[in-house]
Amino acid sequence: MVYLVGAGPGDPGLITVKGREVLRRAQVVVYDQLASPELLQEAPADAEIIYVGKKAGAHALPQEGINQLLVDKARAGLRVVRLKGGDPFVFGRGGEEALALANVGLPFEIVPGVTAAVAVPAYAGIPVTHRGLASLVTFITGHEDPTKEASAIPWDVLAQTQGTLVFLMGVKNLADNCRRLLAGGRVPTTPAAVIEKGATLQQRTVTGVLENIAARAQAAAIKPPAILVVGEAVSLRESLTWWETRPLWGKTAVVTRTREQASALSALLTAAGARCLEAPTIEIGPPDDGAPLDQALENLPRYQWLVFTSANGVTAFLTRLGERGKDVRALGGLKIAAIGPATAQALEARGLKADVVPAQFKAEDLLAALSPQVSPGDKVLLARAQIAREVLPQGLVRLGVEVDVVPVYQARQVTEIPPAAQAAFEQGKVDLLTFTSSATVHNFALLVGKDRFQTLAQNAVVAAIGPITGATLQEYGVTPQVQPEDFTISALSRAIVEYFMSQQC
Structure with missing residues (x-):
């Protein structure tokens, strides 16, 4: 089966619901120059991706070759998506491709798109x-x-x-x-x-x-x-x-979060008009030693509290819990604390509700929120990154609490910069640098070098998610112009937009 799918022009959000649905089931995707490359991320990881784009005077494949390619892939019994910019039947030569299939008795479907016209x-x-x-x-x-x-x-x-x-x-x-x-x-x-x-x-x-x-x-x-x-x-x-009049129009923003987490901030900044370059500085992986986590999972009934300091920790902890043959019922006797709303949301997505979430989202604030809730002799399981600040466990110990600090993941340094981001760095075409943790600051400095980091920061607006990240930037001689009062991605995005709008006045 061949699906002739209109991708709409430019903005990947303009593809239809049905177009996205068939793209997600494709075994082969044949796409042209005018279809947004971002849509290719919707295809299955094992799908064959074939570019057949045309520019003035330069055709990757002539139209007759495209027609034959569709016929050959369909005859092989594959589910083919022919992804075309705009609508396939409005100056898209979709009719010619459909006729090529019809003439040899091969099935096809037309999925209309939003026409560029x-x-x-x-x-x-x-x-x-x-x-x-x-x-x-x-x-x-x-x-x-x-x-x-x-x-x-x-x-x-x-x-x-x-x-x-x-x-x-x-x-x-x-x-x-x-x-x-x-x-x-x-x-x-x-x-x-x-x-x-x-x-x-x-x-x-x-x-x-x-x-x-x-x-x-x-x-x-x-x-x-x-x-x-x-x-x-x-x-x-x-x-x-x-x-073209949105507040971040024409601005190039660098997002340094992990690949898995970058999309949330990128989506918010893109909606405000920015061109986002994702340059992940960390990747999330298992801790060097998983034995302490496995031991804690086998002894959950001994704890009164389970404390999470990041959404990554929630994901890693509950994933390993499942791998050990358990589910959230194993946490039934525990109270749960989360450092902030993003961590609490990660828990809610797994059917768990945090008993304690501080008004501010730092370890110091979580410690203050927990102080009246815990009693001397309580046992607390702190599920966190392999490398983290010691404020929270040390503070709990001073309250007479027995704390087991268990690494559930580690943030590893990324060693390569994506080509688009590298080109922007070399050309100095960066308007906004965003940092969402101290680790993203340290690793960005290692990736690009301290001198280039400072040069980029001098010519761009620097945004930090909170005071801890801001203090880490100061270690490199960089002062953030943007730092929201609430340490969340949505608050960071709003603060960035407000800053740029204030500069336009």
């Missing part, structure tokens, strides 16, 4: 229809088949049309297409816009009127992929611009 203008603040301005919209190819003897586009008719004209894939022929509309009688002062890389974080929009839009686009060095929009509705952009 509507979505890209919308991301530029341009409605393609609007009462009183445009009751008609026409989609036109910006570059016809060059082998045609004469144009099949009725330029005179289009020129007299009072609705919106949307030309797709027309950068090369932009000046010529505008000239033809003017020659057909379209008013020279008709509003027009060219949108490059629409619905992406690299979107650029150039506006003008029909008689000068080509020259303005050339002056701005607009490159494919781009869309030309002509019509009175373009005049609404000045009031309706939204995508």
Whole structure:
């Protein structure tokens, strides 16, 4: 079976529910240049990924080759997703690919997508229809088949049309297409816009009127992929611009959390307009010695309290509990403390509710919250990282509590910087550095070197999740400009947005 799936343009969030569903079941994914690369992460890890993208003058595979590839994979009995930017049946050559399959009797399904002809203008603040301005919209190819003897586009008719004209894939022929509309009688002062890389974080929009839009686009060095929009509705952009006016628009942010955890912060910053480069500085792994954890798991009834100081600790502890043939029922006689809301949420996701969560999210605050709850002689199991501050266990001991400190995971240093982040570091194109723990600070310094760290920090905004992380930054001569009062990812994101908005005033 072959699924011809429209991925929508640019923004990976524009794929349909059904499109994402079939992508997650794909055995082969055949994708083109205009489909967001982020969507490939939705495919199964063992899926075969094949790029067949086309750029002006450079085709990874000619259309006939793509057609045959789909036929061959389908004949092999594989579940194939042909992932196409926009909608497969709107200037996407999806019809040709479907016919190639139909002609040899192979099954296929069409999964329509959000067409770039509507979505890209919308991301530029341009409605393609609007009462009183445009009751008609026409989609036109910006570059016809060059082998045609004469144009099949009725330029005179289009020129007299009072609705919106949307030309797709027309950068090369932009000046010529505008000239033809003017020659057909379209008013020279008709509003027009060219949108490059629409619905992406690299979107650029150039506006003008029909008689000068080509020259303005050339002056701005607009490159494919781009869309030309002509019509009175373009005049609404000045009031309706939204995508390019978000508070972090045009900013490049570096996220140093683990690969597993980076997505939460990246999603929040991306929603505010930032381009996020994930540069994990730590990876989570088992402790060097797992025997203390296994011993504690076999002796859970002896403890009165189970204390967690991170969401990673919750995950590692409960995963090992399951591997030992137990489940959360084994914790039935214990009270549970969590250092903060993220840790408490990790517990709730496993069906456990923390009895104690401090108002502030440091070891000192957790100790203060536990002090009236514990009694001398109580036994506490502290499940934490292999390397951590000693504030909490030492404080509990002073209260007369017996504490077993059990490493349940360790944060290991990452030794390689992803290529995109490395290029940004070398070019000095970083606007925001984010740190969510002292470990991310230490390991980032080891990754890039102290001198480069300081240089990057001097030319960027530095954000720390809390005072402990902020103090660690100070050890490297770096002072964070952003530090939220609540030490959570959402609070960090809000503080970053507020900082940048304050700088714009």
